[in-house]
Amino acid sequence: MKKTFAVLGLMLSLLVAFQGVAQDDKPSKSKAKKELSDADKAAQKAARAEKKAAKEAAMTPQEKAAKDAAKAEKKAAKDAARAAMTPEEKAAKKAEKDAKKATKEADKAAMNGTDETAKAAKKAAKKAEKEKDAVAGLKDDKISKPAKKEPVEKVAKMPKEEKATPADYKAPVDKTTKGPGGATVYVGPRGGKYYINKNGNKTYLSSVKN
Structure with missing residues (x-):
């Protein structure tokens, strides 16, 4: 009987020890996965840079000049469009950009981080979406609000x-x-x-x- 209790106790101790090792192993696996993902991203970035450099090296001076001119023209058009925007449109654009960034970070945290990090990122993304909707609603209200009519001056009627x-x-x-x-x-x-x-x-x- 004592032998049976001793065997059961040994098995229980081994089970607890195994669970502890398994739990300690989870963060290391997650860390290894993240490091692998970062390494893949770095490799992809380096490959893109190498491809871009090779493409530019093969271009003629005329092609480079045309590319630079097109790039400058595109930038000028973008700057002009930004300058023509109203404060409400600028705020809406910024809110939309922040919402996209928060959503992207939430997805990244859900893939590589812990549950707490993912929850915090999702919460930030949700808040950014609300702010974007609020700014968009304010912009729509300003657009839909009828413009104030200027008083029309009455012209004195000349006697006939x-x-x-x-x-x-x-x-x-x-x-x-x-x-x-x-x-x-x-x-x-x-x-x-x-x-x-x-x-x-x-x-x-x-x-x-x-």
Whole structure:
């Protein structure tokens, strides 16, 4: 009986020891995987640089000049487009760039890092997405908001003139009102008031025409 307990105790000790070794081995495997991934990236970067150098070495001076000119033109167009952007558009572009960067870092952390690192990266990516949506919403509100209408200045309406007839001189006189220069004011059949200027033209003082 004592022998049986001793065997069981030994087996339990071995099991606990094996689990501890396995857990200690996980970070080293993750670290080795990350180092391998970094080495692959470095190799790919070096290969791209070598390919680019070989391509440039094979180019003629005219081709190099044309490439540089096209690159400069592209940069100038990009700078002009950035200068023409409104503050809201610049903020939206920056928020979108930050969101993409945070998402990329979250994916990288999920692949190579620990669970805590991946969670933190995902949280940062989510926050960046919210900020991007908020800036985009503010931009849309500013675009959709109707522009304030400028007040239209009222142009003074010039009194209408027409040639006076003999009957216009015989109309009733409004003794309470005087025209320019003390001219006599007459009242037409429909209540319109007018005076007759020195040129013999009838000029209305009110909107009601006789």
